[in-house]
Amino acid sequence: MLAALAPDDIAHRVFIRARDLHQTQLGRLTQIDYDREMAFVAVAADGGKRETLGVVRAIADPDHRTAEFAIIVRSDLKGHGLGTILLRRMITYLRSRGTQCMEGEALADNARVFSLLRPYGFVKLPAASPSSVKLQLTLQSPAVLRRKAWSDASRHTRRTMDRHERGGYSRVI
Numbered sequence: 001m002l003a004a005l006a007p008d009d010i011a012h013r014v015f016i017r018a019r020d021l022h023q024t025q026l027g028r029l030t031q032i033d034y035d036r037e038m039a040f041v042a043v044a045a046d047g048g049k050r051e052t053l054g055v056v057r058a059i060a061d062p063d064h065r066t067a068e069f070a071i072i073v074r075s076d077l078k079g080h081g082l083g084t085i086l087l088r089r090m091i092t093y094l095r096s097r098g099t100q101c102m103e104g105e106a107l108a109d110n111a112r113v114f115s116l117l118r119p120y121g122f123v124k125l126p127a128a129s130p131s132s133v134k135l136q137l138t139l140q141s142p143a144v145l146r147r148k149a150w151s152d153a154s155r156h157t158r159r160t161m162d163r164h165e166r167g168g169y170s171r172v173i
Contacts (some may be wrong), residue, residue: 067103
């Protein structure tokens with residue numbers, strides 16, 4: 001996919017202008033810890049040859065409170081909705097995992113990513129470097145997570161009581 005990206009697109013994604021990745025970088029991008037990481041890849045198959053069109057990745061902290069994400073779409077396919085599809089899929093996935101916040105970082109001049117993220121409610125925050133910005137989306141408020149946990153606990157309690165009433169549980173004293 002790197003060969004199909006313009007140098008500016010590479011710089012906007014990894015903050016450097018490079019066409020080749022070191023072996024350790026390739027390993028990091030292709031070997032996923034599914035407990036904390038997810039990647040969705042858009043692929044086209046043409047005559048048995050597969051071609052990567054775009055990728056969105058997220059890596060969550062151990063508590064799944066915050067996930068850092070990155071997205072890239074092949075240069076010649078920008079503006080056709082593929083980034084929107086990939087982003088929407090990742091937001092849905094992270095919400096289903098109970099992740100509270102999604103964060104990324106972009107170069108301050110990356111207008112395309114701002115226009116992609118704005119409709120979803122991402123906000124721009126200062127980053128460590130003056131040439132970049134932090135992008136953040138609240139996926140679930142703590143209050144929503146508490147209600148969900150309470151609801152899940154209540155459902156579990158109801159199932160336990162139902163089983164007990166049917167004789168499915170025996171009590172050992």
